[in-house]
Amino acid sequence: MIRFTISEENYLKTIYHLQNASGIVATNDLATSLHTAPASITDMLKKLSKKGLVSYKAYYGCTLTESGEAEAVSIVRRHRLWEYFLSQKLGFSWEEVHEVAEELEHISNEKLIDKLDAFLGFPRTDPHGDPIPDAKGKIIQARQVSLATLSEKKVAIVTQIGNQSPEVLEMLDEKNISIGSRIQVIKKYAFDESMEVRTDNKHQSYLTKELSQNIFIKN
Known part of the structure; x- marks a missing residue:
């Protein structure tokens, strides 16, 4: 079994997420995500390229190879399983699990x-609603849409959170919104596209446009 350093695994996982969002990953975007100098990014990409894990071209960017993507998916699987374990078995809140899982994901x-x-x-999903790859690396992404698209009086179930920063998750806790919550749009405001919602038939709160766009639902 091939062993990778923690740094290599962090690069592979980050490239995987950026590639899923925008295709070819620019060096500067990778440097921003990893809080690392572009020169160091280039050195690591050359190293990963020699190992057959990424396809890299100077001034163009990089993508994962088939083997690189398989390793990245394995890391994502470990991370999300540990998040689920921490949340469901050890009582960690959903804003706490990510940082701890960042360490545990390197147990391979x-x-x-x-x-x-x-x-x-x-x-099937972690505490934030992200799909957990199975042992073969298969990922089943549920069909879902942003809460911002839901019409007034309509009801849906919360399935995933887009922005998973501790600040956003803490705010959602205060508004009693979590994965599995039953949410109904009470009123939408044309002025700023904000909305009032009711959660689980008892909690009413106000959501900005940005927040509602980061809450995903299924009808």
Whole structure:
């Protein structure tokens, strides 16, 4: 089994997320995400390229190779399973789990991860609603739309959170909104596209346009 350094794994995971969002990953975007100097980024990309994990071209950007993507998906799987474990079994709040899972994701023992998956009952999503890849790397993304698109009086179920910063998750806690919440749009305001919502038939709150765009739902 090939072993990777923590730094290499962090690069692969970050490239994976950026590539899914925008295709070819620019060096500057990678430097911003990793809070690293562009020169260091270039050195690591050359190293990963020699290992066959990324396709890299100077002044153009990079993408993951098939083997690089497989490794990145494995890291994502470990991270999200640990988040689920921390939330469901140890009582961590959903704004706390990410930082701890960042450390645990580098435990790459496949037998341990497979047993963890089975112990948890093969969960499909993590505490933020992100899909958890299965043991073969397959990812099932549920069909969903932004809460901002929901019409007045309509009801839906919260399935995923886009912006998962601790500040946003803490705000959603205060508004009693979480994965699985039943949410209804009471009123939408044309002026700033904000809205009033009712959650689980009892909690009423006000959401800005930006916040509602980061809450995903299924009807």
